[in-house]
Amino acid sequence: MKKITNAFRLTLSLILIAVVFSGCLIREVEQPATVKTGGEFQVKLTITDKTADANAHYGAVCVLAPDDWEFVSGSYDSQVGTGIFLFDSSAKPVYGNIDSVLAPPAGMKWIKLLSDAAFTNPADVIHEATINLKVGQKTGDYNIGYFTTKNSADLLGSLNMSDEDNDNAWSDTSMNHKVTVELAVGVEDEKVVxxxxxxxxxxxxxxxxxxxxxxxxxxxxxxxxxxxxxxxxxxxxxxxxxxxxxxxxxxxxxxxxxxxxxxxxxxxxxxxxxxxxxxxxxxxxxxxxxxxxx
Structure with a gap:
């Protein structure tokens, strides 16, 4: 089963989906249950790359977020390398058209990211990815989802959209992670030690x-x-x-x-x-x- 952890009780809330390294399974998601408007949201993903790859590929992360949210920063860490995520403005990345395979609901958008370097890897590599987003001004409940793969030729054709792990899939999803965006009422919230x-x-x-x-x-x-x-x-x-x-x-x-x-x-x-x-x-x-x- 995929594990959801409300570990980060930050004052923010969101919707997102991530694409990080292909032949991958999303093992764990750590995210806040509630966030504040105008704040910053952080989520951590634990991803296992089941398949060894002698060819170097970039990791890709797509974030499905409310359309007034913005990407702030992202980073990744594993035994094969560390680095940051960069915003990907291409209309159709190498891995495929995520907008057509998983069309965003009304009021949402995909934020597409790529790792800053490409890596080869042995089997069963564990990646830790951290994504930070700027929360917009919309309040309400949103469902966050995550999608992971490598930036290699159309891997969306082998997409696991089930709630159960599938070791044969080349790309994986983890959907319906609910968060609530609440209205920020003052600056005192930002002064917490x-x-x-x-x-x-x-x-x-x-x-x-x-x-x-x-x-x-x-x-x-x-x-x-x-x-x-x-x-x-x-x-x-x-x-x-x-x-x-x-x-x-x-x-x-x-x-x-x-x-x-x-x-x-x-x-x-x-x-x-x-x-x-x-x-x-x-x-x-x-x-x-x-x-x-x-």
């Missing part, structure tokens, strides 16, 4: 020349946020000092830095603010990738 450390994917991404990086601290601590090039050279220091518990954001600008198009990394480190050695950063450390396009 986070329960865990987190570093969000920058937005927009790819970017030119500016992008915003958000991070969350459940406790106060000495914090650094630095940007590096692909060789590990430090490019910029965005944060360097004590920060209070809460949600924070900082803007990175490539202006006046003479940077070329390509991949860059940003790293968040948090240490105990009472420690004498601020270089230990024992609390939290995470690095993410971003892409500058000119």
């Amino acid at each position: 986070p329960t865990k450390f987190s570093l969000d994917q920058n937005y927009p991404n790819p970017f030119n020349p500016e992008t915003t990086i958000r991070y969350s601290l459940p406790v106060s601590g000495y914090t650094t946020l630095k940007v590096y090039d692909i060789l590990g050279k430090e490019i910029a220091v965005l944060v360097n000092g004590s920060k209070q518990a809460g949600q924070h954001s900082v803007q990175f600008s490539a202006n006046n830095l003479q940077l070329t198009s390509g991949i860059y990394f940003y790293e968040l480190r948090v240490g105990d603010s009472s420690a004498s050695d601020k270089s230990e950063f024992s609390e939290f450390k995470e690095t993410k990738k971003m892409i500058l396009t000119k």
